[in-house]
Amino acid sequence: MDFKKFVADYFNFTLQERRGVQILLILLLIVVGIRVYFIFWPGSTSKLSLAFMPLAVESDSFNNFGENRQTGYSFSEWNKPDSVNPNTSSYRDMVAVGFPERLAKTIIKYRGSGGRFRKQTDLFRIHNFDSGTFFRVKPFLQLPENDRPQFAIKKESIPAEAPAKTYKEVRMIEINTCDTSDLIALRGVGSFLANKIVDYRTKLGGYHSLNQLLEVWKMSPETYDLIVQRLTIDSTLISRINVNTGSISELAVHPYIRKTLAENIVNYRNMHGNYKTWSDFEKLYFYKKTTFEKLRPYLSLE
Numbered sequence: 001m002d003f004k005k006f007v008a009d010y011f012n013f014t015l016q017e018r019r020g021v022q023i024l025l026i027l028l029l030i031v032v033g034i035r036v037y038f039i040f041w042p043g044s045t046s047k048l049s050l051a052f053m054p055l056a057v058e059s060d061s062f063n064n065f066g067e068n069r070q071t072g073y074s075f076s077e078w079n080k081p082d083s084v085n086p087n088t089s090s091y092r093d094m095v096a097v098g099f100p101e102r103l104a105k106t107i108i109k110y111r112g113s114g115g116r117f118r119k120q121t122d123l124f125r126i127h128n129f130d131s132g133t134f135f136r137v138k139p140f141l142q143l144p145e146n147d148r149p150q151f152a153i154k155k156e157s158i159p160a161e162a163p164a165k166t167y168k169e170v171r172m173i174e175i176n177t178c179d180t181s182d183l184i185a186l187r188g189v190g191s192f193l194a195n196k197i198v199d200y201r202t203k204l205g206g207y208h209s210l211n212q213l214l215e216v217w218k219m220s221p222e223t224y225d226l227i228v229q230r231l232t233i234d235s236t237l238i239s240r241i242n243v244n245t246g247s248i249s250e251l252a253v254h255p256y257i258r259k260t261l262a263e264n265i266v267n268y269r270n271m272h273g274n275y276k277t278w279s280d281f282e283k284l285y286f287y288k289k290t291t292f293e294k295l296r297p298y299l300s301l302e
Helices: 003-010 015-040 062-067 091-096 101-112 120-125 131-140 180-184 191-204 210-215 221-230 248-252 258-272 278-283 289-298
Strands: none
Touching: 091 101, 120 131, 120 210, 120 221, 131 210, 131 289, 180 191, 191 210, 210 221, 248 258, 258 278
């Protein structure tokens, strides 16, 4: 028997066999690629995917993310804590109470570089931290709402040799009815920022929370701290949009809606009839819970 012919015949593949091997190699590469993606790109990993990954973040530092692993980790073990402190809580606990994963990662990096959160509104220093996320996680935050004493009307006496000094009464300003001159009277607010506050109020249809002021362009957390105790808010003054009659153009001008979501709202209404309950919005293709929580005060069903 010719040995070379025997070897050539033994390792020869038919066309069907070669195609089968190619398909298996492609499937293997896809599985390995998905696996590598979920391990080394944690910001894209959802809570559900963590249930199938033998990887758990146990360290406060994401610099050691790849070095902290725990086999057998499952989603059922991820219990929601009663409260979290952004200064000390783990990535896992923050995500469990509603922090988006990328924001939880950014918070851990921020405190790793020496940053601290003294009060709840300090979280707005984190890039892309919006009011929708704030209201979702607020019940779980172990931080004071404000670390500064409230303004008070007070009168002090100075020694007899000096004339008595009386502090002028602090006038409170209602944010949904004030004009730019009222705002300019506040410490830290100039004409530029006052106009931005009023312009954003007009686009929104009114403020339903003072925390929305942090969404105003050029509003810093430091300025917010200076003025927030001088402000009051009447949320009954908000202008609402009727989702059962509003047109795409009327909906799209709202900062929380824009054109794509406006088209989705109107198209769904044209196909299925008027919205009857708020749960109907969960059927929208572009529905996001965080967006809807911010938007709901500005919508009406009738």
